[in-house]
Amino acid sequence: MSSMVVAGPGARTGVVVELRPRVQRVSAARPPRAEAPLRLTRRGRVVLSLLALLVVALGAVLFASGADADAPAAPHEVTVHTVASGESLWQIASAATPAGQDVRDVMDDVMELNQLSGSQLSVGQQLVVPVLP
Secondary structure (H helix, E strand, O other), X not given: OEEEEOOOOOOOOOOEEEEOOOOOOOOOOOOOOOXXXXXXXHHHHHHHHHHHHHHHHHHHXXXXXXXXXXXOOOOOOEEEEEOOOOOXXXXXXXXXXXXXXXXXXXXXXXXHHXXXXXXXXXXXXXXXXXXXX
């Protein structure tokens, strides 16, 4: 132990302050501290419940929106038409359209059958055209 006398302006003379070094005692025989078990707060339980509901709802949406396969569509009879100079998709579709049916519907069918993105045609291009009753 060491002692020190404090003397200075405003200090009382004759006061002795003892300085002790801090000693930390470590016991080697002490087992390591076991961690406390996980405890959920109310907010944590609410968050976990909402997360579980979200997973269930997402699963229900994914399984409910699955494609429901119908019977395959009946095959359509088609012909192959070679595009002549100055011929348009409208003219080809109107020639294949039966009376009472809209030419635009047949035009859409021709575009879908031939995987056309627009109505532009090239001379000599071969198109599959449906034969409608």
